[in-house]
Amino acid sequence: MPARGDHDARRRDVSEAVWRVLADRGFGGLTLRAVAAAMGASTGLLTHYFPNKKALVSYALDVADERTASRSLRGTETPGLAALRAALLDVLPLTPEAAVMNRVWVGSWDGSLADPELREREMRRYRGWRARLRVHVAAAVERGELPASSDVDDVTAAAAAFAHGLVVHALFDAEEYPPERQTRMLDAWLDALAP
Amino acid sequence: MPARGDHDARRRDVSEAVWRVLADRGFGGLTLRAVAAAMGASTGLLTHYFPNKKALVSYALDVADERTASRSLRGTETPGLAALRAALLDVLPLTPEAAVMNRVWVGSWDGSLADPELREREMRRYRGWRARLRVHVAAAVERGELPASSDVDDVTAAAAAFAHGLVVHALFDAEEYPPERQTRMLDAWLDALAP
Numbered sequence: 001m002p003a004r005g006d007h008d009a010r011r012r013d014v015s016e017a018v019w020r021v022l023a024d025r026g027f028g029g030l031t032l033r034a035v036a037a038a039m040g041a042s043t044g045l046l047t048h049y050f051p052n053k054k055a056l057v058s059y060a061l062d063v064a065d066e067r068t069a070s071r072s073l074r075g076t077e078t079p080g081l082a083a084l085r086a087a088l089l090d091v092l093p094l095t096p097e098a099a100v101m102n103r104v105w106v107g108s109w110d111g112s113l114a115d116p117e118l119r120e121r122e123m124r125r126y127r128g129w130r131a132r133l134r135v136h137v138a139a140a141v142e143r144g145e146l147p148a149s150s151d152v153d154d155v156t157a158a159a160a161a162f163a164h165g166l167v168v169h170a171l172f173d174a175e176e177y178p179p180e181r182q183t184r185m186l187d188a189w190l191d192a193l194a195p
Numbered sequence: 196m197p198a199r200g201d202h203d204a205r206r207r208d209v210s211e212a213v214w215r216v217l218a219d220r221g222f223g224g225l226t227l228r229a230v231a232a233a234m235g236a237s238t239g240l241l242t243h244y245f246p247n248k249k250a251l252v253s254y255a256l257d258v259a260d261e262r263t264a265s266r267s268l269r270g271t272e273t274p275g276l277a278a279l280r281a282a283l284l285d286v287l288p289l290t291p292e293a294a295v296m297n298r299v300w301v302g303s304w305d306g307s308l309a310d311p312e313l314r315e316r317e318m319r320r321y322r323g324w325r326a327r328l329r330v331h332v333a334a335a336v337e338r339g340e341l342p343a344s345s346d347v348d349d350v351t352a353a354a355a356a357f358a359h360g361l362v363v364h365a366l367f368d369a370e371e372y373p374p375e376r377q378t379r380m381l382d383a384w385l386d387a388l389a390p
Contacts, residue, residue, distance in 0.1 A: 026305040028223060107305035110221040113298055113366060123367045151383070157364065157372075158357065158380050165360030169352065171308060172318045177352075185353050188346070192387040 013039050014049065015063045022060060023100045026107035030060055057111055061121065064104050071101065080143045081190055084136035088163045088186055093170050094179040102167045130160050147195040155193065162189060208234050209244065210258045217255055218295045221302035225255055252306055256316065259299050266296065275338045276385055279331035283358045283381055288365050289374040297362045325355050342390040350388065357384055 017039035021030055032050060036043045050056040073090050076083040093099035112118040134156040140146040146155065166185065170177035212234035216225055227245060231238045245251040268285050271278040288294035307313040329351040335341040341350065361380065365372035 024309070026309040028306045029309055103308055107308060109363065109367075110302035110305045111223045113302060114219075114221040114224055119367060126364060126367060127371070154376070154380050154383060157376075158361075158384060161360030161364055161380070162353065162357045163360065164363055165356030165358065166353075168304065168359055168363075169321060169356055172314060172321060176322070181349070181352075185349050185356070188349060189353055 013041075014046070014059075015066070018056075018060050018063050019067065019104075022064070022104045022107065026103070027057065027060070027111050028107070030056060032056065054115070057118070061108060061112075061118070064101075064108065065125075068101060068105075071097070080136060080140035081145045081194075084133060084140060084159060085186065085190055087133055087136060088159060089183065091163045091167065092179075092182050092186070093167055094182060099171065099174075103171055106168060106171060126160070130156050133159055144195075146193055150193075159189075162186075208236075209241070209254075210261070213251075213255050213258050214262065214299075217259070217299045217302065221298070222252065222255065222306050223302070225251060227251065249310070252313070256303060256307075256313070259296075259303065260320075263296060263300075266292070275331060275335035276340045276389075279328060279335060279354065280381065280385055282328055282331060283354060284378065286358045286362065287374075287377050287381070288362055289377060294366065294369075298366055301363060301366060321355070325351050328355060339390075341388055345388075354384075357381075 014035070017035045018030070020038045021034045025034065032043050032046045035056070036046050050059065071090075074086040076086045091098075091102075093102045108122070112122040134152060137146065137150070137152050137156045137159070141148060141150050141152060163186075166177070166182055170182055209230070212230045213225070215233045216229045220229065227238050227241045230251070231241050245254065266285075269281040271281045286293075286297075288297045303317070307317040329347060332341065332345070332347050332351045332354070336343060336345050336347060358381075361372070361377055365377055
């Protein structure tokens, strides 16, 4: 059995290789062979970690979760709409790194929709994200930045939908959706919500 | 060489089988073997049609295009916002058939993002869709339903993004996004645009 330090280093190598494969080829290109090639190891070694395709996909989703959780986020000193804006900007592909992150998540949807367990995992992830956004929407209503009559859940769901749809269109068409335009579109939408 | 009628009938069989595989397992599950099984044919027969994986994926996108083009659409007697609303409702997964259609398109994104040619094809498809939506937005401004100061391209792009993001969230979470709620969210979105 390898020492703990070896184990952690190996795990980092595997994660890094999985991420490179996802960024280049998406989940459709995620195979033991591709990961092995990306880390200069044998496919046999990886079979030890991943007995089947689903184990590899689940691990890849773990890697994506870790990367998403550890990325640096905008500060949000002001609650309410400013915090909502910052949280949505954190999702948009405004930098090459954020574009890779989004490309991986969008690529995960095909496999997640095909597998009940992965689908449920993704559903819970998005419910969690909306719950975090909802705090900002509720604060915006509280502060009078949004009409008191706002349906907090629907505004939150609309914000999440708008951001994710913009992610998809920007990934396919970087030319038509440069970062300035994405930001301008988000600001126009937030302005339209105000009373 | 088979008679023309045989050829067309065979093509319909293949298309139907491809669609069933996409609906059940997505592009990740689209293999010659799966299509052959779905049509009760031999894999050998299909190798004749599809020399490689990309040929099969391109054909699947053609099938999705045909199904999308031939689906029945809402009537749009009134131009402007009413027509925009109808066009966006046509995209949302409000029926089981529309959910399958969307599931297939969302599932296509992983492979399209990984291949320059397919990515360009998808980019052009979405530019075409936005050009059709833009006509309605421009008419809405013309009719005074939207402020004269509206940025027609940005409003169009925002509407497209909102609809596609809502598609994704509704596919993962049918419980939280029943058809009534999707429609209510779209109407709130359109209301917020009005002067």
